[in-house]
Amino acid sequence: MTTTAHPIRALSVLPARRTDIELHTADGLTLVGELAVPVDRSPVATLVMLHPLPTHGGFMDSHVLRKAAWRLPALAGLAVLRFNTRGTSSPRGRSEGEFDGGRAEQYDVAAAIEYADFHDLPAPWLVGWSFGTELALMHGADPSVQGAILLSPPLARATDADLDRWDAFGRPLVALVPEHDDYLQPEQARRRFARVHQAEVIGVDGAKHLWVGEPAVRRVLDEIVSHVLPGHGPLPTTWRGPVQTAQTPDPTDEVPVAAPTSQEDR
Incomplete structure (x- = not known):
């Protein structure tokens, strides 16, 4: 019997074991989250997702992160x-504490990395988006x-001190920079990241800061997988097996987060 190949669409939810989790920070806070792992095998690597700016609509369900899960x-x-x-x-749910502009969030990043280590999640990579990239660079x-x-x-x-720390750290650093980003475009990014010798800056033609639209999401997910699992990809666009559709339209499919309005907000 042949299983029908379902096209993977914006609201397609493929099988996984999904568990609500809590992270506990060194300064005494409880953070809420979710862990999604393969149904029938051990994961081969782990993505620790760091979301966009919460004061402008960023959270763990920001659309690229949600679709990765x-x-x-x-x-x-x-x-x-x-x-x-x-x-x-x-x-x-709501994580305890208050937004601190990236400073006390160092404990949040550490708690997520510690969770992955304690639960034997293999080969963790940080994936940050916008504000989440700052957390990765400063604290990751x-x-x-x-x-x-x-x-x-x-x-x-x-x-620059954070970039120099990553340079000394020596681990891969990959920046996906939209051609039409409002804040840092590819040529600027290449100049800034030049001090990190192992950094790879990938300019993405036609893309914008918010990665709106299914083609942009597919490009991001393909790049993530190809770097975390070299030789794997591009990802299939169909799925042979059970697939669910998110029950309500995802408002972030069209406007994922509100873009920060100033340098201080980013």
Whole structure:
């Protein structure tokens, strides 16, 4: 019997074991999150997702991160760990504490990395988007981290000292920079990241900061998988097996997060 190949659409949810989790920070907060892992095998690597700016609508369900959790356990055998940083709310719940502009969030990043280590999640990579890239650069150079993938890095909070730390760290650093980004475009990014000798800056033609639309999402997920699992990809666009459709339209499919309005907001 032949299983029908279902096209993978914006609201397609592929099989995974999804578990609500809590992270506990060194400064005493409880953060809420979700872990998605493959149904019938151990994960081959782990993505620790760091979301966009919560004061402008970013949270663990920001659309690229949500779709990574919907697809990558099934398509690539990856574990996907998403969580709300301090003071951030989503349908999963509200993480304790208050937004601190990237400073006290160092404890949030550390708690997520510690969770992956304690639960034997293999080969963790950080995947940050916008504000999440700042957290990865400022706080992510942990010995257990295999590398980081940055989506739309603004390089507003992260300093040259943070880049120099990643250079010394020596682990892979990949920046996906939209051609039409509002804050840092590919040529600027190449100049800024030049001080990190192992950094790879990939300019994405036609893309914008918010990665709106299914073609942009597919490009991001393909790049993530090809760097975390060299030789794997591009991802299939159909799925032979059970597939669900998200029950309500995802408002972030068209406007994923509100774009920050100033350098200070990024």
